[in-house]
Amino acid sequence: MQAKNPKDSYIVMSELVLPNDTNLLGNLMGGKLMHYMDIAAAIASMKHCNCPVVTASVDNLSFANPIKLGNLLTIEATLTRAFSTSMEVYLKVWGEDLAAQYKYLSNEAYFTFVALDPNSRPRKVPELIPETEAEQKMYDGALRRRQLRLLLAGKMKAEDAGELRAFFIKD
Numbered sequence: 001m002q003a004k005n006p007k008d009s010y011i012v013m014s015e016l017v018l019p020n021d022t023n024l025l026g027n028l029m030g031g032k033l034m035h036y037m038d039i040a041a042a043i044a045s046m047k048h049c050n051c052p053v054v055t056a057s058v059d060n061l062s063f064a065n066p067i068k069l070g071n072l073l074t075i076e077a078t079l080t081r082a083f084s085t086s087m088e089v090y091l092k093v094w095g096e097d098l099a100a101q102y103k104y105l106s107n108e109a110y111f112t113f114v115a116l117d118p119n120s121r122p123r124k125v126p127e128l129i130p131e132t133e134a135e136q137k138m139y140d141g142a143l144r145r146r147q148l149r150l151l152l153a154g155k156m157k158a159e160d161a162g163e164l165r166a167f168f169i170k171d
Contacts, residue, residue: 027066067095081142
């Protein structure tokens with residue numbers, strides 16, 4: 001299994017916000033945005049592992065700015081780290097008023113996906129090798145984010161969370 005770089009999984013997905021996608025305030029519905037983000041993150045994950053994937057978790061999703069009716073929605077997704085069978089994907093979401101030539105950040109999030117074999121069981125994924133300083137920082141932070149996810153889900157004990165242990169246990 002050949003290792004890959006973050007640029008190998010990077011994708012950009014764009015959608016026009018139409019009336020059927022909005023709430024009563026003329027903003028893109030949060031659930032619709034999450035749907036688009038899940039698709040973008042899944043595509044980035046599948047580009048990395050070349051097999052089907054399933055969503056394992058979604059980190060905190062906070063909306064900084066709404067994306068308005070008629071605006072362009074753009075989602076950038078790239079892998080930050082590959083673990084044994086799972087992959088963390090970083091997403092950055094932009095809104096853009098094309099007529100006013102104004103682009104704005106809507107939100108950012110981390111999604112985790114698990115690669116599946118033909119029997120729908122988790123399978124190994126290729127290693128991810130960061131190339132830039134920014135990619136290395138995201139890669140390093142991914143371990144702490146993973147440990148926090150596992151702690152919050154009750155799948156890891158605080159004493160086993162090496163990177164975060166000091167937050168939960170006084171020695």
